[in-house]
Amino acid sequence: MTFTTPPHRLISHLKNTSRAALARTSVPYSNAAVGVTSALLRHGLISNIAKGTPTHPAPAEFEALPKPAQRLWVGLKTRNGLPVMRHLDLVSKSSLRATVDKDELGRLLNGRRARNIAGAGTAEIFVVKVKPDAAVGRTGANIYMEGWEAYRAGLGGEVICRAS
Structure with a gap:
């Protein structure tokens, strides 16, 4: 049996450390952590990600x-x-999952409301968790996509967070 770390802890931790203006922080290694931070890295909201130990980044160890x-x-x-990352807010909570289909995701990305989720603002991104599909290599950390990536792939999913 495998246990997954819920992304709400990751989002809260990154939000708090960003507000404290820390240079770097560590989070428990999980597919969710790699997926969400990779999306933030691709959009320039964080500077880098590295594997490491509890005390320091060390990919070799x-x-x-x-x-x-x-x-x-x-x-x-x-x-x-x-x-740089001014806002990082959780959209889907453990008590209320926020799932959207492709059309609703398109409305969100164009700034309109869908399923009680406010539309994207200027320079704001959504991180979406899509369904795994081993046939196209979408497993592990690859199931976490930026909103526009998911929309262009014709996918909907669970809206994890929004960041700007």
Whole structure:
């Protein structure tokens, strides 16, 4: 039996460390952590991600560690002393999942409301968890996509968070 780390802890941790203007932070290694941080990295909201130990980033030592000790180190960007990632908000909560189909996702991305989710603002992205599909290689961390990537692939899914 495998247990997955819910993304709400990851989102809350990244939001708090970004507001504190820390240079880097570590989160438990999971597919959700890799998927969400990769989407944030592709859009320039964080500076880097690296595998490591609980005390420091060390990709060479990562594989030898037991699973609970494996960490993902996230470099946070600041500009003029202010965090680049100003907003990071959880959309889908454990008590109320926010799932949308392709058409509703398109409305969200164009700034219109869908399923009680406010539309995207200027320079805002959504991270969407789509259904796994081994036939096209969409497994593990690849099931977490940026909203426009999911829309262009013709997919809907669970809207995890919004960031700007």
